[in-house]
Every structure is written in structure tokens, then in C-alpha cells.
Amino acid sequence: MFSSVKASCLKLNSVLNPYGKGSEMKKLIKGITYLDHAGSALFPESLLKAFTDDLRNNVYGNPHSQNISSKLTYDTIEHVRYRILQHFHTTAEDYTIIFTSGCTAALKLVAEAFPWIPEGTEQTSSRFCYLTDSHTSVVGMRGITASMNVSSVPIKPKEILLSEKNRLPAEEHNCTTPHLFSYPAQSNFSGTKYPLSWIQDIKCGKLCPMKIPGKWFVLLDAASYVSSSPLDLGVHQADFIPISFYKIFGFPTGLGALLVNNRIAPLLRKTYFGGGTAAAYLAGEDFYFPKKSIAERFEDGTVSFLDIIALKHGFDVLEKLTGGMEKIKEHTFALAHYTYTVLSTLKYANGAPVVRIYSDTDFSNPDVQGPIINFNVLDENGEVIGFSQVDKMASLYNIHVRTGCFCNTGACQLHLGISNEDIQRNLQAGHVCGDDVDLVDGRPTGSVRISFGYMSSFEDAQTFLKFIIATRLSMSDTEIPFQSSVTKLTTESVPDDHPSFNNADKLSPIPHISDRELRNNSSTAVPTCRRGGKPITVTNIYVYPIKSCSAFEVSEWPVGNQGLLYDRNWMVVNQNGVCITQKQEPRLLSFFPLHRLCQTSRYLVKTHDCGDGIADWFSLFLGHPCRLIRQSSDMKNRSHRKTTKGLSSATNISLSLVNEAQYLLINVASILQLKEHVSARLEEPLEIEELIRRFRANIVISAPESFEEEEWAEISIGALRFQVMGPCSRCQIICIDQQSGERNKEFLQSLSAARGRKVSTDSETLPIASQTPETGHSTGAEQ
Known part of the structure; x- marks a missing residue:
């Protein structure tokens, strides 16, 4: 039914890209579908070449x-x-x-x-x-x-x-x-x-x-x-x-x-x-x-x-590639019109629309409508799916969109029905422009925007529409609540009259936490809010010396004031000093640089001193310039302020190279329930060990009840006490097999359906202090 629109787009595309996208836009060869042209156009290779040739051939004072x-x-x-x-x-x-x-x-x-x-x-x-x-x-x-x-x-x-x-x-x-x-x-x-x-x-x-x-x-x-x-x-x-x-x-x-x-x-x-x-x-x-x-x-x-x-x-x-702005106008509007037409007709089986488009026009006239489509994705019940979750799902398909309110609060309020009082309440709730707080009390704080430019093609529009169809119309309506939490270490002792402990369970003050050790199997994790019931056992401890690289398991490990000693003390960065993670380079999982060197800290430090040698080695393996850096001593007081769960005041946390918390903790019982739901959506069976590794937790526990950790405000492991800091976000990291490095975008999609909640930054762990988790329990964050 859209064949005429398609023909128009293809004809214009051949005019606008005489050299083909491959030659003019080498950065898009990797399969990126760039749909944020309203944010910035993408420069063609010939522009950069002409400019640099000019500078080489002339002296400009x-x-x-x-x-x-x-x-x-x-x-x-x-x-x-x-x-x-x-x-x-x-x-x-x-x-x-x-x-x-x-x-x-x-x-x-x-x-x-x-x-x-x-x-x-x-x-x-x-x-x-x-x-x-x-x-x-x-x-x-x-x-x-x-x-x-x-x-x-x-x-x-x-x-x-x-x-x-x-x-x-x-x-x-x-x-x-x-x-x-x-x-x-x-x-x-x-x-x-x-x-x-x-x-x-x-x-x-x-x-x-x-x-x-x-x-x-x-x-x-x-x-x-x-x-x-x-x-x-x-x-x-x-x-x-x-x-x-x-x-x-x-x-x-x-x-x-x-x-x-x-x-x-x-x-x-x-x-x-x-x-x-x-x-x-x-x-x-x-x-x-x-x-x-x-x-x-x-x-x-x-x-x-x-x-x-x-x-x-x-x-x-621009003139050479396109023939002028009038042709750009026709080309980009044709793409927007086609995408709008298909997008607005998508329905769930019950007849409910898949998206809610925010527009003042019907996309029938390029003189009154530009190549921008603003929308929110809905579930089958008509509830808005947060823009942050849509953004993260889109990134798994290498689709680049823009989310939020786009520096246009007036239009955002008008189209989303956000009152002045709502803006002020959202601010008090912690939401500010540019963050990923996409829902407050179930109501959207922003939306998703796609926009076309002269480098856009009909295939870009199709890729985006296929993404929406694949992620919404092929998903089950079953939803299981699942949320991870963040915790932080405190060094206060528990009062003698604390209702959750008897005399045998009393904790003593910890004046020098760097000398303390966590021991698995023999240690018991006890939430301070827990009354009675079976004990909670620490089953595994994992250390991630290099951020986003492979972990190694230990039976015991010293604790420093930033978490597990040496946990995420090193990081691979590109030539601009920007961190490289598994999201960009899944091959980082091939690195087990500290697995055989974890016996003494002196040996670790000496062996992994950053310099040109290790930088050349990483660069050769990854195929582009990068360096290995280690957190310096003057960074040891890097802190993060975040309101703790169940506590009224914000707490300072001393962090290594993690994102939010010192540790991430995951509950095997929760993962088992999650596995049962997710495995039904995957083509091949998923082993529990593989699922746990995807969440990149520091500490794995076994609690009697699944998801009971979501209610914890504080826990203790041996003589260490931890406070819950809030939800741990999850991201595309959980889509990466932590052994092979292979991506499976269906994983996050299935997990999103299972959870029925916003997808955040990392894995499924419970972040706590004195334990720096990399994920949240069930779907936490990669730190």
C-alpha cells in the first residue's frame, strides 16, 4: 500500500547520494541507523576531505x-x-x-x-x-x-x-x-x-x-x-x-x-x-x-x-550531493510521511495503538510539516513505555534516536499534558532535563523523536519500523515485576537493642574496612529488616579489575574503602580518553588479565602498570587506538551522592571506576524465577550460570524467597554492614554472552517484557557499599 511512497524515496535517494552511503558516510557502514538529524546533521566524507585539502594547500592567518x-x-x-x-x-x-x-x-x-x-x-x-x-x-x-x-x-x-x-x-x-x-x-x-x-x-x-x-x-x-x-x-x-x-x-x-x-x-x-x-x-x-x-x-x-x-x-x-534544499525538503518529507503513515497504523491484537504520535499535522504537506516524528510507545493497555527503555532497545538495533523534551518544555507540556505543577513536582522527585527518568507516577516526562536528513534513506525508515514491530508486536503480554537495588557500606555498629539481631548476631564497629575480608560459603548475609526465616548465604564473589572486561571468581577477598580491592581500578579508553565498554567492544570479554595474578596486590600492580606497551597490545587486538588506565591514588576519594533507599539523607560513597555503587549483589532465587520466564522467549535454553554472569554482580547470594531483596533497606555480611541505595539500572550489557561476547538483542527485549518496567543501565544486582556491583539484581548496571 506504500509502494508509491517507497518509489519516491528511492528515486530521491539516488539523486541525493550519487556516491552511495558507503563512500560518503563511512561511519554508517557498521550498520548504524542514524535518526537524529534534527539534533545534528552528519557530515559527508567529501566535505572533510575538501576542507583538509584546503588547509594543506593554503596558509590562513x-x-x-x-x-x-x-x-x-x-x-x-x-x-x-x-x-x-x-x-x-x-x-x-x-x-x-x-x-x-x-x-x-x-x-x-x-x-x-x-x-x-x-x-x-x-x-x-x-x-x-x-x-x-x-x-x-x-x-x-x-x-x-x-x-x-x-x-x-x-x-x-x-x-x-x-x-x-x-x-x-x-x-x-x-x-x-x-x-x-x-x-x-x-x-x-x-x-x-x-x-x-x-x-x-x-x-x-x-x-x-x-x-x-x-x-x-x-x-x-x-x-x-x-x-x-x-x-x-x-x-x-x-x-x-x-x-x-x-x-x-x-x-x-x-x-x-x-x-x-x-x-x-x-x-x-x-x-x-x-x-x-x-x-x-x-x-x-x-x-x-x-x-x-x-x-x-x-x-x-x-x-x-x-x-x-x-x-x-x-x-x-551540499549542492553537489543533493542539488539544493528544495530536493532535500522533498526527500526528507517523503521519508517522514512514509514512516508516519505506517507507524500510525500499527495496532496490537486488541486494536490498541502501538504508538501515540505528537503532531499538529497529518504529514500530508511539506510546507506545514518537517521531517520530525515525535511519539511515545504504548503497551497493549495504552500505558506509556518510558522513553529511556525505548532508547536502550533501539540501541540494540544500532538505531540512534533522541529522547526527552528536546530543550522545548513548552511543546512537551502541550503535547504530553504536563502541567506547570507537574514540572515542579517532577523536579522535587529528582527529575531534571536530560536525565533518563522517563516516568513519574506512571506518567511520561518526555518522548521519543526521530528525524530525517539528506543522508537518510528509505532503508533507514524501514529499519526503524521493523524495530518497532519486532519489539512490540511479537512480545507476550506477561509481565513480572522485577527491580534491582543499590546498597552502600556503612561502618556504624548496630545498636544492642536492634530488633533484627540477638546477642550472637551483634555487629562490631569497623574502623579499618580495608583490612576486612569477605568469605563465601562460611559467611551469612542478613538483611537488617528480616525477622526469622532461613539464613541467606553468600555463594560467589566476583572481582572485575578492568571495567567491562571478564571477571574472576575468588573464595575470599580484601575489602577497601571503595569496594572489593582492585575492583574496577583499571579501564580501557579510546584516543580521546573516553571509556570503552562492552556496548562498543564485546571483545573486551576476551581479556582475563588478572585471573592468574590475583594472589598478591603487589604483583598485580607491578604487572599491570599502564604504558605504551600495554596500550599497543590493546590497540592491536581491538583494531583501533586505545590505552589502559588505572585509577590513581588522588582519585580514591571520588564520591557519589545518592539518596539511600529507606533513608532520608544522602550518603557519600567513595567509588572506584564504577558508575553508581561500590558493589552489586544478585539473588539466585530471583534469577531462577527470571530464567523461567525469559527462557521461554529464547530459541535456546539458558543456563543459570550464564544468566548470572550477564548481570556482572560482585556478590551472589542465595535467599529463600525470590525478589525479597527488593524490600531490604540494609544488610550485613559477617562484620560488614551495607545500605540499599536505590534501583540499579540495566542496559545492553545483559545482551552480551560473557564468555563468547556474542550479542543477543532478544534477551533485553524478553527481559523487558518479563519485568514490565524501565530498562536502565546494567545488570540485575543489588548494589551495596563495600561491595561495588556492576549490575542490579535481575537487570542491574554495568559499572
Whole structure:
């Protein structure tokens, strides 16, 4: 039924990718489906090559100098200004290009330089109005206007109506008080395109926000829009247009521009002056005369001239590969329309929709809808599945999406029905922008967004749809509650009158925990909340010296102030110093570097001193540059604050190279019940030992009841006492066979169905202090 859409996408794809994705996007050869083009475009190989060839063949000096290389830089920058104006169908007669560090810096510049008239003066005061469906950086402008005693007025999209009641009376057209109205050409949340005709309607008084008399100027936030649509400033002459170039080309980042209409440019105010902006000034007196050029007046310091030179090649390559923005618009919309059409028709067996799409359009017109689809996945009962779980499942399929509220709280509130009070309550509950707290009291705090760019293909859309179908329509509706917990070691003694212990079970103070030992088999783990019942036995102890590498089992092991001695004291990092885990390199499981060297700490330290030799060895094996690092002595006090389960105050934890807690603990009884459920969904039987290894716990216990550990607030093992820190998250690590390194994405999918709860970072363990777990019990985290 979608054959016509498919044909259109394939035809456009052949035009936009004449060299094929393989040659232009080598980073996608590994099978990545990149669906976050609204976050950033991906740069093609030919852009990078053209830019680096340019730098090799030319010498570019500081444009503020007067030598030959500096003159070359200056002339090239002016040529790039021309290319930008040409790209937006305008000329230097109408617009000036002011280079900034990005769209956000451009918005800040407008807020600071606009000729505001504050309240309390004889004139009518200025107003800053903005659409509530705006990026955080637009809303943030109100902080600057407030400091200037200028009021801000948020306007909801439905309040902008082209009707006679919004017109100003003729006698009020002569008011000259400057006001500023800002709105996005395209919502970065839903992809809704707001009418560019609003620009002229607002400026001429046909459309007047809040019916406030005065001279209205328009700021068009075009950052999202221009990544996939043409903008003709010869027709739609907004006064300010901020953009970020990485949204268009993918490279360079950290470079944007403010396009300023020359009619308002002379009115802009400037107080600070940096290098290159002054025609003349005195150091000993308050005298400053600015450069005549608007661009030079506002470009403080030396512009990022090499990045600006890269733009020239960006425009060249974009035109060569695509044929222009109009074709990009058609191509990306065709992909979005196809994906939306299929996605909106997916149903469960009971007729319930698989997803809830947040959109103001039906994706039928590329002039009103951009290539962005925002949604939440639902279960068969219509309940939202947290975006964090969807994100982690997508990563197993090598699909890159964006989740959260996308720096657009206004649109997020509108589409998800989140009230102002909800935002404040969620903050008090610990949820902040950018975290993975996706559900609070069962209600979503954000959503999932996919977006297409000119490098996207029909196969990308199909891969995403197959992922949704595979993970939702092939899953059982059986759900078993299962959640892991984190604990932390404390050194206080238990009071004599503690209700959970008799005299024989009393704990003594532990002044030097580094000298204590855990012993399996002979040690008993006792939760302090437990009354009666059979004892809980420690069955296994595992140490993970190198983060994400293989473990080795011990019968006893010393405890340090960060957990098991040497546990995750080493870590493999890439050439940028970023940690490499099993998620990127399952082959790390091939390393058993400390298995035969665990007898003495002196031997371990000497043998595994980090340096070029071991770095070369790791690099050769993994096939890319990396190094082995060890936690240094000055990191021993690295701590983590987290509210403990059952306790009102936050506790400081001294950590090694783990993520959250000193130890992870797992209950065999819980794993057995989980195995029974998960094995039914897997093609081959799963052994209990293999399942336990996937959760990468430090301590394995055997308790009489499954999941009883979820209720524990504190436990003790021998003379050590631990506190529960909260849920341990799980991630893709549990999909990796800890012996072969093979991935099985069905594992996390099945586990998710079994648990019926959010999938987090690691494994299934109970994180505790003096034991640094790497997972949570049942599905904890890889630390």
C-alpha cells in the first residue's frame, strides 16, 4: 500500500547520494541507523576531505593582520558571507552576517543589543513576546530582558490567529515603541512548520501579539527549519534569523550566525567591545568608536576563521550531493510521511495503538510539516513505555534516536499534558532535563523523536519500523515485576537493642574496612529488616579489575574503602580518553588479565602498570587506538551522592571506576524465577550460570524467597554492614554472552517484557557499599 511512497524515496535517494552511503558516510557502514538529524546533521566524507585539502594547500592567518595569509583569510570569510546570503536568497543590501558560536549565542546577542525601552520611562515600554513552542535558548532571552526591566509575554500557538480582532486600530499604527516577537520556523519538538507569512503580518500590524501597539520586529528561529528546508529571505524578510551550521552540514560545530536585516541594524546597541570591533578607543579614558561595519562591530575578538572556511566546502558539497534544499525538503518529507503513515497504523491484537504520535499535522504537506516524528510507545493497555527503555532497545538495533523534551518544555507540556505543577513536582522527585527518568507516577516526562536528513534513506525508515514491530508486536503480554537495588557500606555498629539481631548476631564497629575480608560459603548475609526465616548465604564473589572486561571468581577477598580491592581500578579508553565498554567492544570479554595474578596486590600492580606497551597490545587486538588506565591514588576519594533507599539523607560513597555503587549483589532465587520466564522467549535454553554472569554482580547470594531483596533497606555480611541505595539500572550489557561476547538483542527485549518496567543501565544486582556491583539484581548496571 506504500509502494508509491517507497518509489519516491528511492528515486530521491539516488539523486541525493550519487556516491552511495558507503563512500560518503563511512561511519554508517557498521550498520548504524542514524535518526537524529534534527539534533545534528552528519557530515559527508567529501566535505572533510575538501576542507583538509584546503588547509594543506593554503596558509590562513589571523584576519586582523595585514599580511598575505591574513588577507587570504579575510577575503575567504567575505566570500563565505556571500555564499550564506546566496543560500538564503538575499544580498548584502538587505542583510548582514554576524558570525557567532551558534544559534544560542546569536539569540543572546539579539536580547542584549535590541533597542528595548524599559518600563518606568515616559514612553510605552517594550515587550518581548515568544511562542511557547520555542527552544530553551529563545525562552532564556527573557532573563536578559528582565534585567533591562522589559516584560516578556509567552504566546501559545493557538493564540496567534489571523483575524480582524488581532488588528490594531489605525490610530495606533504610529506608535514607534520597539517590540520583538520570536517564533520558530519549525518546531524542534514536533516538526510543525509555522507560517512564514506571520513575519509580514506581524510587522505590518495585521497580526499583533497581545494587541500591543508599537513597531514590531520579528526574530525567526530558523535553526531547525534550514536543516531540511529552503528559506527565501527575499520574500520572508524577518529582522533576525539565528542559525547553527552543524544543523545543515554536520561540520563544523560551534559556529553559527545571526542574519540581521539592515533596516534594524543601525538601531542595535553595543556596550562591550572586543578585539577587532573598535575603530578607535582610549585605554585611559571612556572613549570608544566602533567599526562602521555591523558585522565587525558585533564579532568580538577573532572569529573562528578556519571553521568559517569550512562552510565554503559545506555549501559546495551540499549542492553537489543533493542539488539544493528544495530536493532535500522533498526527500526528507517523503521519508517522514512514509514512516508516519505506517507507524500510525500499527495496532496490537486488541486494536490498541502501538504508538501515540505528537503532531499538529497529518504529514500530508511539506510546507506545514518537517521531517520530525515525535511519539511515545504504548503497551497493549495504552500505558506509556518510558522513553529511556525505548532508547536502550533501539540501541540494540544500532538505531540512534533522541529522547526527552528536546530543550522545548513548552511543546512537551502541550503535547504530553504536563502541567506547570507537574514540572515542579517532577523536579522535587529528582527529575531534571536530560536525565533518563522517563516516568513519574506512571506518567511520561518526555518522548521519543526521530528525524530525517539528506543522508537518510528509505532503508533507514524501514529499519526503524521493523524495530518497532519486532519489539512490540511479537512480545507476550506477561509481565513480572522485577527491580534491582543499590546498597552502600556503612561502618556504624548496630545498636544492642536492634530488633533484627540477638546477642550472637551483634555487629562490631569497623574502623579499618580495608583490612576486612569477605568469605563465601562460611559467611551469612542478613538483611537488617528480616525477622526469622532461613539464613541467606553468600555463594560467589566476583572481582572485575578492568571495567567491562571478564571477571574472576575468588573464595575470599580484601575489602577497601571503595569496594572489593582492585575492583574496577583499571579501564580501557579510546584516543580521546573516553571509556570503552562492552556496548562498543564485546571483545573486551576476551581479556582475563588478572585471573592468574590475583594472589598478591603487589604483583598485580607491578604487572599491570599502564604504558605504551600495554596500550599497543590493546590497540592491536581491538583494531583501533586505545590505552589502559588505572585509577590513581588522588582519585580514591571520588564520591557519589545518592539518596539511600529507606533513608532520608544522602550518603557519600567513595567509588572506584564504577558508575553508581561500590558493589552489586544478585539473588539466585530471583534469577531462577527470571530464567523461567525469559527462557521461554529464547530459541535456546539458558543456563543459570550464564544468566548470572550477564548481570556482572560482585556478590551472589542465595535467599529463600525470590525478589525479597527488593524490600531490604540494609544488610550485613559477617562484620560488614551495607545500605540499599536505590534501583540499579540495566542496559545492553545483559545482551552480551560473557564468555563468547556474542550479542543477543532478544534477551533485553524478553527481559523487558518479563519485568514490565524501565530498562536502565546494567545488570540485575543489588548494589551495596563495600561491595561495588556492576549490575542490579535481575537487570542491574554495568559499572
